[in-house]
Amino acid sequence: MIEKIIQENINKSFLIAYSGGLDSTVLLYKLLKIKKKKNIQIRAIHINHNLNPLSIKWTKHCQKICIINQIPLIIKNIQIKNIISNIEEKLRIQRYNIFYKNLLHNEILLTGHHVNDQCETFILSLKRGSGPTGLSCMSVKTSLGRKTIIRPFLNVTKKELELWAKKNQLTWIEDISNFQINYDRNFIRTKIIPVFEQRWPYFINNCLRTIKICQKETKLLNYFLRKKIFYFIKFNDCLNIQKFKNMKEDMCTALIRYWLSFKKIKIPSYKSIQYIYKQMVFSRQDANPKIILKNYEIRRYQSSLYFVKTQPNIQNKLLFWHNPKKTLKLPNYLGYLKLSLYGGNQLPAPKNNELINIRFQYEGKILILGRDQKRQIKKIWQEKKIPPWLRNQIPLLFYNNLFIAAIGVFVINLDITDRNYWTVSWESHLELSHDNIFNFY
Structure with a gap:
């Protein structure tokens, strides 16, 4: 898979998300093997979350590996204070914003996500009540704003990566915090998936198959929505909802979701899309409804929906x-x-x-x-x-x-x-x- 990705992006450079763990270590060394045959540019980025007393030691390990292999390394720190809930999500947000800011113009971000990560994400999506789009989980290649992220190991299991690492005598970091089950992903990894695998040995492979089916269904749905959406999008990128009251709810919510997919944001949940539909389409004609999505707002004006960045109030300035x-x-x-x-x-x-x-x-x-x-x-x-x-x-x-x-x-x-x-x-x-x-x- 990595060789194919390199071949398809031969004129690109690559930035490796390098934590020092098993998957990112295998990714780094596989790219080094390819670099001996092909003229490719590689950089690495290490993000210290500062949650573990050993995190400085891990950073030094990554520095040492990159110096030995002559790979330029970017080191960034995350400091999250006074956060009680949803720390995993907040750290993920910080990481991806750091990745985006450090990607060069012609550079692709590579991560070491594998099949087991996919399965964990799938179960998390089930917990949230996601539909087919959410259950599609991660794709091998996706957009990161105006940049690209590729996950070459999404068809490879953690066991396969571990066998390759041991065969090539690699050293990597074992993060003991991965066993702290107060984090949802760790709980799924250590308490749920092993039980499922013991009962159903092919559970992870079947999970991957379901993810691929959801991805195909979502791709097919988007194909039809792409043809339909342009009858509703106006010249200034707003969504014309004038005829939505005469259309089926499922079609309307699908169009709203697809319209928001152009906005370079995380797509709102099913519940949020339903709320947007009911508040915007069926509110009074003279109403001025507003729905806030983090730093953005969805507003209705003259039978159209607008997606706008929230601005500080300056009316008294x-x-x-x-x-x-x-x-x-x-x-x-x-x-x-x-x-x-x-x-x-x-x-x-x-x-x-x-x-x-x-x-x-x-x-x-x-x-x-x-x-x-x-x-x-x-x-x-x-x-x-x-x-x-x-x-x-x-x-x-x-x-x-x-x-x-x-x-x-x-x-x-x-x-x-x-x-x-x-x-x-x-x-x-x-x-x-x-x-x-x-x-x-």
């Missing part, structure tokens, strides 16, 4: 632009305001004694250019099709307390004759959808 000759940096990565000779908004210029300030909230009626009557600003936002979560992200220009413009959206009709004009440009980073930066939460 006040910025003074004391020197308009210099660019003004906006909060929340919204970009900059600057004077422009070409593109931008042509606006009434401030007088010498007026303080130029930027705000992000306004309530009340306004009269904008091109209109003959005042309207509530909420109605103006609706006319301009600005979703509610973006309205407090748009810079509002004031001179003292005089409202001048919502930059890039509308200008206030001031009916003035004693002012000059200037052009203000907003170099905006504002997006309707999320920012595509990977975060393995």
Whole structure:
């Protein structure tokens, strides 16, 4: 399997997730054997979880092996404090975010996950009540944000890896914490699987077969969803749910799940997808429902679902632009305001004694250019099709307390004759959808 992976990715470099344990040690030495025949680039990364008194010794072991074999090694530390529950998941999240940040542009992450790991993951998924997608467990090749992760041992048992390691006289770390059954995975590994194997010797192989069946079923489902989803995704990446009330619930939830699979996040659970469906599709037409997924939100606006990054509340923030000759940096990565000779908004210029300030909230009626009557600003936002979560992200220009413009959206009709004009440009980073930066939460 490793030789095939190398051949298929001959122009790539490889980063090995190297814990020093059996599986990652075999992975490292198998790559070293291939490196003698083929010109491939190998690096390794070791993450110290700082949970075991021997962890520093393990780090030194990995350093020694990499020095002997002339493999560049990255060492990173995780410090998790005051965590009582779900520590395994939190450590996994930290690990994968570290992997992602340290992967080079043309580099593939290789891990030593094997059949036994798959079986443990399968049982954990059963415990959570997962469907076919969750029971598909790990794939040999998957995306890690914009990068790739490959698990070449997913068809190899731990016993086979141990036989190869002993045959080649390798040394590796034995982590005694693997026998602490307060961790779910360790409990499955030491208490459940041995009992199943004793009763049914082919349990692990049958478990692997079920995983492959779930993977094929999920792949087939995604094939049909891929064809259907583009009838519902709009130009700005939102999901049109206008017809969902007339469709079967299973199809709607499948489309929601598939739409979220494009977002480079961990797919929400079955229960969460059901909640999204019921809260978004069947809420009142004038409602503004919001569902939070860690650092992101799913919002509904005008019969569409939007996936947006949660932003800090800045509606009470006040910025003074004391020197308009210099660019003004906006909060929340919204970009900059600057004077422009070409593109931008042509606006009434401030007088010498007026303080130029930027705000992000306004309530009340306004009269904008091109209109003959005042309207509530909420109605103006609706006319301009600005979703509610973006309205407090748009810079509002004031001179003292005089409202001048919502930059890039509308200008206030001031009916003035004693002012000059200037052009203000907003170099905006504002997006309707999320920012595509990977975060393995």
